[in-house]
Amino acid sequence: MFRTDTGKDVETDMIDKLLIPYAGLKKEPFSGSHRGMRYLFNGDDGKESTTFSVWVYPEPWCFEQTPDEQKEHAVFPLSDEGMDQAVAWLKERYEAEQDRWEQAARDMMHTAVSGPEI
8 A cells, every 4th residue: 555645545566476486586686666665586595596585775776886774685485485475575664664765766866866975
């Protein structure tokens, strides 16, 4: 559920687990974003993975350029049930810090114009 600036509640689907072939995480990471919250799925041990990690972090930078203290992560079994758990965790993280993610989305264009602090 998402509440717009006008106070209207809108049902949202952050991510469809069918779009993430969990076996494919053994070969390639999967990333995306939802209203200021970026996420990254990655197998934990290459082709031998039995688990995968999911990270969340604020817009606008890529995973590598985002400071570690701004990232959160959790580990899940590399299975259909694990993917269900991961999607539920993503939704929980979004709802728990919705103000943070929405502020990151609003600030994104200002940050992109000024660039990262070096």
